[in-house]
Amino acid sequence: MIQVENLQHTFLIGKRGKEKQVPVLKGVNFEVHKGEIVAIVGKSGSGKSTLLQILAGFMKAEKGSILVNGKETANLNETESAAFRLRQFGFIFQNFQLMPGLSAFENIELPLKLQGLRKAIRQEKVKKLMDKVGLTEVADHYPNELSGGQQQRVSIARALITNPPILLADEPTGSLDSETEQDILLLIQSLNRELGLTFVMITHDEEVATIAHRRFRMYDGELVKEEA
């Protein structure tokens, strides 16, 4: 489903003219199969976030190839990349990244608006999904009226609403207490089981990574496979 080959990237750090080259990805190779949960663990600064951002198309890698469902995405321009994201990926962020001016319902509806769907169709889809992830009660609530767990549920629902085949999660439980963390991890597992969704998750939390079918460890720009 995802095939990454020899992905390399270097950051330039420092004042202009005196920049220092810092290699963050030193030829990363890995594969993600359909319907599995893959965790990429690593310490801060190991390059795992950069890997996810390149995978998502937020930035371009210097070298290497990324095949998603057979399509090369490493060289897409901004517009193509945005269109590709809208169809293929759902995003779950550490700090939820909900729109503060929109209700839970409207936040979940947003990707459908970007897809240009009509209101009636959007509302039906959102209602169904909210019911499924247990958010019906808080549909009209704004993000600041929701708990951390509820906000992450809204964020997950927003990622799921377009039925993307792949979900990319950046520290999905990083801002949650341990009890809520368990809830969210169970939700991810059940979505994986019931809908056959593929998850690529980066985390520094070893315990979170235990739900993954396969685990990779990022260490100083290199990715090493570990036994799950």
Added chain:
Amino acid sequence: MLFKDQVDFVTQHIKKNKLRVFMTILAATMGCAFLIVLASVGFGLQESLRNEILSNETVTKIQVYGDTTQLTEDQIQEIKKIEHVETVLETINVNAAAHSFFEDRDTHSNVTLTDMQDFEQVNGKLAEGVYPSKPNEIIVGYHFAQTLLNEEERNVMAEKSKKAEAEGTYYDGREEGYKESLVGQKIDLSLATHDAPNNETEKMTYTIVGIMEKPSYDWMIDSSIHMDKAQKAALAQSLALPEDELFYSEFNIFADTMENVKPILETLKDKGYSVYSVTEQLEQMNVFFLVLKIGLIFVGTIAVLIASIGIFNTMTMAVTERTREIGVLKAIGASPKLIKRLFLMESTFIGILGTLIAVIISYAISITANLALPLILKAATGEDVFATNDITFSLIPWQLVVIAAAISIGVAMISGYRPARKATKIDVIQALRQEL
């Protein structure tokens, strides 16, 4: 994203920053209204002068003057052959005054002779009746009946005139004269040369078959008599004078439409005729006013540009404030084009709303100025001239609205363009790192 959803998105953000957007719209309104009102003065003055020039002239008329005034039959035929020439009208002025008698009334007036078919073609509609078709039929000016007075009325009018003079005004005699319709009535007419006014000829009887339209100026009294040029011989005979002493011809060429006057003028000038049309005067005036209006619009545009700084600031703030939201939108799949469009729509909305309000305000100011300024000027100068003459101080034609709207909305869009572009350049990673 559907257009309706884009509009919803924009209005939602505008609602969130009501005061800031309101102030920006206010600035755009003031700039645009200033532009329209300023330029409307140019349009108004031009209209006033244009009306002044056209009110007493037929726009399709080309006058012949100088050495070539007396055209020969060959020349007339030559001119008639020029494309778009409708007719060449020969007006024969009679060098004598006509004394008309009807019942116990009488009046003095001028007589002109024309080919009645040509005259009908050029003059068009009559106020009443028809054009003469028989030798002894005539048409008379609109005020002919009013000037037909008897002794008693002459005394009344003299008194009224004296009274009016004492008050510093003028009495035109509109309350006296023959009140019934003159169409179908027979009048007796005798002529006398200007050199010997008392030496009147024998009376000839004519039937009035038509009354001319009212002259365009209110103060003009038209009591003239028009008859067919076939009467030339009869008139010359009754005065016992040679025709070349008694008659003087004036030739006017008429084009079919105003637009065709210019090419006809050029052709005639090439052929060596001295010709003139009121449209030439209009043309010179139009050039002058075009320059004036461009100048006024330019000055007005400066005000719009100043307002655009406000739009630029508002949009830049909007983009800065929404950096994280833009980042999220981009992350979940919004294209840079869509982001740019959303912000351009917001600045365009400010421009459109500002222009709409400005147009309404400008019309209100224009109407008020046209009503109030004559009164203010009358009060200030003590002269009635501004109140009675139809001077347009401010005129807003649709062309001005279109120009002002294009400038204002265009400037609003341009000022929103840079912030909108900035929004598309926002780095998703940086934006997502921003705190709420």
